Amino acid sequence: MSTFSIGDTDFLRDGRAHQIISGAIHYFRVHPDQWRDRIRKARLMGLNTIETYVAWNAHEPRRGEWNATGWNDLGRFLDLVREEGMDAIVRPGPYICAEWHNGGLPTWLAADETTLRTSDPDYLADVTDYLRRVYEIVAPRQIQRGGPVVLVQIENEYGAYGSDKAYLEELVRVTQSSGITVPLTTVDQPVDQMLADGSLAGLHRTGSFGSRVPERLATLRRHQATGPLMCSEFWDGWFDWWGGIHHTTEVAASADDLDALLSAGASVNIYMFHGGTNFGLTNGANHKGRYLPLVTSYDYDAPLDEAGNPTEKYYALRDVIAKHAPVPDELPEAGSPAPSFTVPLQHAGPWSDAGTTAAPSSSAECPATFDELGHLSALVRYDVELPEFHAPAMLTVDDIRDLAWVSVDGRSVGTLARTRHDHAVSIPPGRTLSILVEDQGRVNYGDRLGEEKGLIGVPLLDGEPLHGWRSTALDVAGIADTIAAGDMETSTESNVVDAPSAWIGEFDLRTEADLFLDTAGWGKGYTFVNGFFLGRYWRNGPQRSLYVPAPVTRRGSNSVVVLEIEHLRNAHARFLPGLALGDLEE
Template sequence: MTSFSIGDTEFLRDGRPHRVLAGAIHYFRVHPDQWQDRIRKARLMGLNTIETYVAWNAHEPRRGEWDATGWNDLGRFLDLVAAEGMDAIVRPGPYICAEWHNGGLPVWLTGDGRELRSSDPSYLVDVSAYLRRVYEIVAPRQIDRGGPVVLVQIENEYGAYGSDKDYLRTLVAVTRDAGITVPLTTVDQPTDQMLADGSLPELHKTGSFGSRSTERLATLRRHQPTGPLMCSEFWDGWFDWWGGVHHTTDTAAAASDLDDLLATGASVSIYMFHGGTNFGLTNGANDKGRYLPLVTSYDYDAPLDEAGNPTAKFFAFRDVIAKYAAVPEELPAVAPEAPAFSVPLIRAGAWTDAAASAARTEHPLSFDALGHLSALVRYDVVLPDGRGGQLVVDDVRDLAWVSVDGVPIGTLARTRHDRAITIPAGAALRILVEDQGRVNYDHRLGEEKGLIGAITLNGEPLTGWTSTPLDVAAIAASDSFTATGTGPSAWTGTFDLDAPADLFLDTAEWSKGYAFVNGFFLGRYWRNGPTRTMYVPAPATVGGENRIVVLELEQLLSPTAAFLPALSLGVTEE
């Protein structure tokens, strides 16, 4: 079997110097039927390794309900990497950030007050059980057992969060006890404090950066005096948030930085080679004083775009890599334009009035207290003596639509730091609250969602609430629409295709909500932008009749489902 180890100055493959040329593909952001295509295109760019995070909350959204099938079939993904003749790097966290909801940590783990990412005994019990599950998949696929896995990462940019060495030592012990024999790494941004806090002497330190390669590798070398230098997150783009712009990086500048890095002899993993999509409700959020939920697209301005097609950056990076390693002569086929057409949508009824189990309590229950993993909770209360006035909520997480007796009054948005709204007199108050995405880094991991804290009307506590969780995917699948309801409207339509095809659903004439094609949950849309299209992967479509369901929270400007010939990700910074 092949061996992989760390030498005095280089990685060694069967004792011979080896440079890792890797690219990140997150299996959980790509339709499984498209994994092979994306992996193969990485090889055609000149890469020899695929790197992936493991998203714990994708595999175990509820405690004890472990799933490693379908979208979560990490073993199959690694087998496809091996079938392409490539190596693999696995980064199981448990924390991954990745602009993924809750940083990859399950809500059931983060919501009970335990000290996260620490040597807290109860936290370590759950983390250890999770890692053992992952390593049951990874261990038999290590390179010395005939598989592709050459490196496994411990934690993730831990120096930006903490410095609990006992925690890191426990993760290493669990990893080794589970049969992981390949070299173990850590990654941190190249600052003295982060590199010192985020690793252990026995772990190989790597860096994360996207520019000033020579300078940052010099900082890394001070902390990793022997062995190969590696940038294991070479940031070639960036992510987008609702209400912002579509972030891009200059292709020539990114290629030049990559060239500088490779000229030093360092190894690299390009983050991202292919970003993919935050399908469903999987987007994370930023909060550095202002809450900013991230968009459904995770295009990342990567060498492969959101739909898996090569960009100018693909060819520029390929030219750089060809200076340092053999690059296949074959190029990816040019993708044809996607079908462009429009179909009418028919109003199917109100959908937030859908019958569901409800909890009646003095104060509203959070999503977490309800054990609710979907996007919405409906809160209802009888107004005392039919009075109106100033409604004040301690904290709204994250966006609330307020109505009285079925008449919309306005919204309260966490992004705007809203806390108060004036409501008219009436019999019943309804507040529909959306979890727009959980913060994916730092100490806001696991914070509760919903109406949080005290709620008052004219300074008096407002009590006697009904909290109703709404599972948007289940509602769309069951057509649970009420023809006489007064809430937001559901819309449906059908369209025919000659054969399965990638599609780009245009949401410019819609407001805010969720879209499904043949039951496949495309994700969230919002006129707030920048993203205009939703990517529909070809495997989610069929030859013949296809069905679209749109759960609109506000209003459609046009009751039409239009499809564009290509991605439209929004305006960019000049």
């Protein structure tokens, strides 16, 4: 069997100096039937290693409900890496950031009032259970046991969050006692304090950066005096948020920086090689003074685009790698235009009441949060009977997390948005106040991990508290299933319809195919194809298309369901020849 270790100056594979040239693919962001294709294209670009995070909340969204099958089959993903003749790096966190909701941490952790990412005994007990499950998969797939895994990372950019050395020591203890014998690493941004706080003696420090290579490597070397230098996250692109632009990086700049890394003898992990998609409700959010929810696409301007097609950056980085390491002669096939067609949508009626009789709900003096309801979907509706008043009154709230549609007796009166720092809206007299609140994505970085979602605190009407709230959880995926099953009446009405409104359509395909669903004529909501939850759309942009992976389509009849929260200006589902990710910075 092969061996992998750290020498005085280099990684050593079977005792010989080895330069890691890796690329990131998150298995949980890619359809499992497409894993092999993405891994193969990584090898054809010249990569010798695949890196992946492990998303705890994908494997265990509810305490005790562990799942390592299907989309969560980490073992199969690693086996495919080995079959392609490549190595693997596994980064199980437990915190991963990754622009993934809640940074990969399950929401039930915070609900149990544990102190996240510390040596809090309750937190460590849960983390230990999680890591042992992950290492049951990873340990038998280490290189010395015939598998692909050559490195395992402890935590993730911990120096940007804390300095609890006892926490890191316990993670190392659990990792090693679980049979992990390959070298252990940490990663931090090349800032002295972060590199000092985020690691331990005996762990190999690596850096995360995307430019100014000589300077960043010098900083890293001050903290990692021996062994190979490695950029574990070479940022070759960036992520997008709703209301922003589509971020790209210059191809030549990425190529030059990669060349500088490899020329310096450093190892590298390209973040991302293939970004994939935040399918369903898995997008995270940033909050650095302003809450910014991230889009459904995780294209990241990576060498392999969201649909798995090689880009200009793919070939430029391949040329750079060829200067430093062997590259296969074979090239991947270029992407071809997807089928383009338009499907009329039928109005299936309002949906915000669908399935509420079986939904988790609470009647109490105060509104219940998503977390108190144990709700993992996107929406909770809050209803309260209003006192008698005869002129418009001011409704004020402590906090909205994250976007709310306010109505009185079924008539819309406005919205409250966290991104706008809204806290008040004027409402007219009426009998029933309803507030539909959307969780737009859990913050994935910083001290807001695990924060509650929903209507926070007790709303006031002209300064007086409103009591007697009914909080009803809405499972958007379950509602879409109900609509697709034909349990709601449909009509051919194609005019603008007051929202929330459900729409359905049917279309035929000659064969399975990647599709790109145009959302430019819609407002805000969620879309499903053949029951598969593509994700969120929003007129706020920049993203204007949703990627439909070929494996969720089928030859013959296919269905599309749209759950529109606001207004569908165009009652058609239009499919585009390619991605439409939005405007670039001018």
